[in-house]
Amino acid sequence: MLQKFKYLGFALAFLLTCTFCTRDTVEEPDSCTIAPTYTEGARALIANKCSFSGCHDGASGVGNYTTFQGLQRNLENGAFKREVLDARTMPQGSTLTAAEYDLFRCWAENGFPEN
Secondary structure (H helix, E strand, O other): OHHHHHHHHHHHHHHHHHHHHOOOOOOOOOOOOOOOEOOOEHHHHHHHHOOOOOOOEOOOOOOEOOOHHHHHHHHHOOHHHHHHHHOOOOOOOOOOOHHHHHHHHHHHHOOOOOO
16 A cells, blocks of 8 residues: 555656646747837947948948948848847957847847838
8 A cells, every 4th residue: 555655656746847847938039129220229339349440341341331321231131130140250359248139139120220
């Protein structure tokens, strides 16, 4: 009889463990609570991280990110998203903070609006 209670105890412990394990959730990225535009948010971040002398300032030959029009081709062909958000290989020599990354991510999710 004692043996039956032992197995019942193991079964109950297993059942409780499985029940609580199914309540675990994977944390999803925060949804965008802001809708940044190039003018309001992205431009200042790009100026500080991307378009300084020797990079995407128009003089280096690798793109002019000092204006929305200069950046637009790389937004439309996916290069900006691919390098900055997906591969995180840009900006070179600098890492984005979580808040900076989220600003770019939310800007992308809203279609890279200018204004």
